[in-house]
Amino acid sequence: DRLLKICEENTPDKFRKIIEDNSEWAYLYHLSTQRQNIVSWLPITKNDKVLEIGAGPGAITGELCKLAQSVDAIDLSLKRSRMNANRNKECDNLSIKVGNFKDIEPELDCDYDWIMLIGVFEYAALYIGGDTAYEDFLNIIKKHVKKGGRIVIAIENRLGLKYFAGCKEDHTCVFFDGIENYKDDSHVRTFSKKGLEKIFNKVDITDYHFYFPYPDYKLPNTVFSEKRLPMLGELRDNIRNFDQDRLLLFNETKAFDGMIEEGMFPDFSNSFEVIIGPDINVSYAKYSMERDDKFCVKTRIIDDGLLKKVEKSSVYESGKEHISNIKKAADELSKRYKDSDLKIN
Numbered sequence: 001d002r003l004l005k006i007c008e009e010n011t012p013d014k015f016r017k018i019i020e021d022n023s024e025w026a027y028l029y030h031l032s033t034q035r036q037n038i039v040s041w042l043p044i045t046k047n048d049k050v051l052e053i054g055a056g057p058g059a060i061t062g063e064l065c066k067l068a069q070s071v072d073a074i075d076l077s078l079k080r081s082r083m084n085a086n087r088n089k090e091c092d093n094l095s096i097k098v099g100n101f102k103d104i105e106p107e108l109d110c111d112y113d114w115i116m117l118i119g120v121f122e123y124a125a126l127y128i129g130g131d132t133a134y135e136d137f138l139n140i141i142k143k144h145v146k147k148g149g150r151i152v153i154a155i156e157n158r159l160g161l162k163y164f165a166g167c168k169e170d171h172t173c174v175f176f177d178g179i180e181n182y183k184d185d186s187h188v189r190t191f192s193k194k195g196l197e198k199i200f201n202k203v204d205i206t207d208y209h210f211y212f213p214y215p216d217y218k219l220p221n222t223v224f225s226e227k228r229l230p231m232l233g234e235l236r237d238n239i240r241n242f243d244q245d246r247l248l249l250f251n252e253t254k255a256f257d258g259m260i261e262e263g264m265f266p267d268f269s270n271s272f273e274v275i276i277g278p279d280i281n282v283s284y285a286k287y288s289m290e291r292d293d294k295f296c297v298k299t300r301i302i303d304d305g306l307l308k309k310v311e312k313s314s315v316y317e318s319g320k321e322h323i324s325n326i327k328k329a330a331d332e333l334s335k336r337y338k339d340s341d342l343k344i345n
Contacts, residue, residue, distance in 0.1 A: 003030055003057060004079055007086040012062065016293075025243040030056070030083075033315070034219045034289055036063035038118060038154050038273065040315075041223055041285035041300055044068050048113035051144060053101060054120035058084030064116070065091040072097060072112075074104055101127050111146040118154045119217070122171065122190050134189070138203045150277030154217040156190045160270035161255060162216070162238065166247025173244060193267055196274060208276045210266065215240040217271035220287070227283040228301060229265055232257050281305075287315065294318040 003026065006018060015031040029035070039060050044050065044067040055061050055073035057080045064071045070093045075081050081098045088094055097104050120127075124137040141151060156170055158178040163169060169177035171188040178190055191199070193210065200208055213220035214230070215237050224230050238252040259265050284301040296315035301308065314320045333344040 004083050007083045035059035037220045037287050038217050043280050050114045051112040052116040056080050062088045065094050108144050110144050113149045115151045121153050121155050122188050125187050134199050135202050153274045156271050158190045159192045161268045162270045165252045166249040167241050211273040212269040213271045213273050223285040225283045
């Protein structure tokens with residue numbers, strides 16, 4: 001109710017101050033623009049039609065609307081959907097559908113370019129039910145993707161390093177619950193990398209690509225890929241569990257370094273972002289968000305197999321001048337040192 005009141009009485013540009021003034025996890029989780037990082041690096045275009053399943057209060061819906069031609073958002077909760085509608089009321093390309101996915105699904109279009117399951121796939125047993133809920137869920141969703149379209153799944157890794165190091169399982173709030181393969185009565189399941197691959201293979205999904213949001217998919221500041229895995233010393237931002245108490249059983253940075261050396265990072269990444277469908281040409285994304293809005297920068301490595309380039313863009317509208325100044329400074333320095341051995345980056 002408090003969050004709904006905030007969304008009704010404030011524009012999204014006020015959310016950062018509201019988060020700073022409140023210490024509750026719910027404010028950070030539902031209102032932070034950092035949530036959008038899980039989708040804003042994707043090559044979604046203004047020609048694309050997007051379906052977001054389990055949109056909740058709309059933490060990423062607005063970003064999808066900014067990127068895509070149209071967005072259909074589904075959520076079971078009327079109250080959460082009202083939050084979504086209020087915070088994204090300026091978006092004229094958004095349709096919010098309230099109700100159970102099984103009831104809404106038969107009326108959905110079958111030509112979506114992107115279908116988003118961000119923090120949703122683990123709840124398939126509740127959405128769908130039955131002994132093969134995860135496979136059935138994917139088979140249903142597959143019907144609504146156009147040829148050449150993509151499904152995006154963001155989910156915690158059951159064997160993520162943070163759980164070994166002393167974080168509680170995100171959904172059950174029990175230490176080591178996912179590592180111990182959950183209790184029999186648990187209605188939520190996350191999976192290892194191989195566990196997800198087994199599900200994909202059961203429903204004849206063979207074209208999929210793993211990405212690794214870090215520290216996790218909820219508040220990511222970096223997205224690695226199988227083309228661009230983390231390097232030694234790169235994973236230093238590990239104490240990021242804001243929702244509940246944890247243990248500190250060992251140094252996660254050193255443990256990650258050991259896994260990187262052994263080529264085991266993909267199996268112990270805290271989260272996965274899986275793109276089902278054609279490969280995309282982004283191999284890495286990095287967000288610099290702990291700054292004033294006008295200096296927040298998104299960096300992507302674009303790699304199409306022939307050309308690799310670095311692309312920098314502003315996270316917020318107010319940052320466009322800063323990006324322009326980076327280019328101007330590079331041009332000026334290039335002129336100044338044109339007869340030297342220096343090459344300006």
